Amino acid sequence: MMWIALSVGVLLLLLPLLIGLGLPPRQQVTRVELLKAPTAEVWEALNNLQAQTQWRQDLQSVQMLDDDAGLRWLEKASRGSPATLRKLKETPQQELVLEIHQGSSRGTRQARLNSVPGGTRVTFTAVQETSNPLARLAARQRGGLDARLDQFIQQLKQHFAA
Numbered sequence: 001m002m003w004i005a006l007s008v009g010v011l012l013l014l015l016p017l018l019i020g021l022g023l024p025p026r027q028q029v030t031r032v033e034l035l036k037a038p039t040a041e042v043w044e045a046l047n048n049l050q051a052q053t054q055w056r057q058d059l060q061s062v063q064m065l066d067d068d069a070g071l072r073w074l075e076k077a078s079r080g081s082p083a084t085l086r087k088l089k090e091t092p093q094q095e096l097v098l099e100i101h102q103g104s105s106r107g108t109r110q111a112r113l114n115s116v117p118g119g120t121r122v123t124f125t126a127v128q129e130t131s132n133p134l135a136r137l138a139a140r141q142r143g144g145l146d147a148r149l150d151q152f153i154q155q156l157k158q159h160f161a162a
Contacts, residue, residue: 005157009151013070013100016057017135018071018074019133019137019144021133023133023137023140025129025130026069027060027127027128027129027130027145027146028125028127028128029124029125029126029145029146029149030124030125031123031124031149031150031153032078032121032123032124032127032160033121033122033156034116034118034119034120034121034122034145035117035119035120035121035122035156035157035160036119037119037120037160038115038118038119038120039113039114039115040093041160042113042119042120042122042156042160043092043093045094045159045160046111047090047092047097048065049062049073055155055158055159056079056152056155057078057155058077058079058151058155059075059076059077059078060077060078061076061079062074062075062076062077063076071083071086072084072085080102081102081103082102082120083101083102084100084101085099085100085101086096086098086099087099088100088108089140093112093113094112094113095110095111095112096110096111097110098110098158100128103132103148104130104131104132104135105128105129105130105139106128106129107127107128107145108124108126108127109125109126109127109149110123110125110126111122111123112125112145116152120157124152124153126145126148126149127146128144129162
């Protein structure tokens with residue numbers, strides 16, 4: 001009887017790890033949004049890091065790191081661990097690609113801007129790789145990359161609606 005209880009206990013402890021191992025480490029999400037603002041204003045909102053604390057409710061602070069000519073910074077969220085970001089590519093008013101490191105996850109977030117009648121069409125693509133299987137499971141339970149990108153986009157849209 002004790003052997004069965006011990007086996008069930010071990011299985012319950014290993015189950016999250018086994019589920020996490022079954023999840024793919026790489027996730028990719030793409031969203032296309034129309035923002036009712038000129039391309040120059042959308043670019044400014046995406047590119048002005050310090051000002052993002054004014055419209056992103058989940059962002060507590062942005063700290064520039066001086067070891068890389070201003071291309072690297074630390075974002076402290078109101079919840080969760082801080083993330084280190086770096087600009088990989090910047091084509092003014094056209095494309096911005098950021099590299100993101102947070103805990104056992106790393107990835108990229110890309111924004112491609114196109115001026116269209118009525119505003120700016122932005123194609124967001126986020127990619128995340130999580131090496132830790134338990135972190136993969138925890139991230140998926142919280143909505144994962146989908147939820148984080150959707151939250152970012154909604155806050156950006158609200159910024160232009162105000």
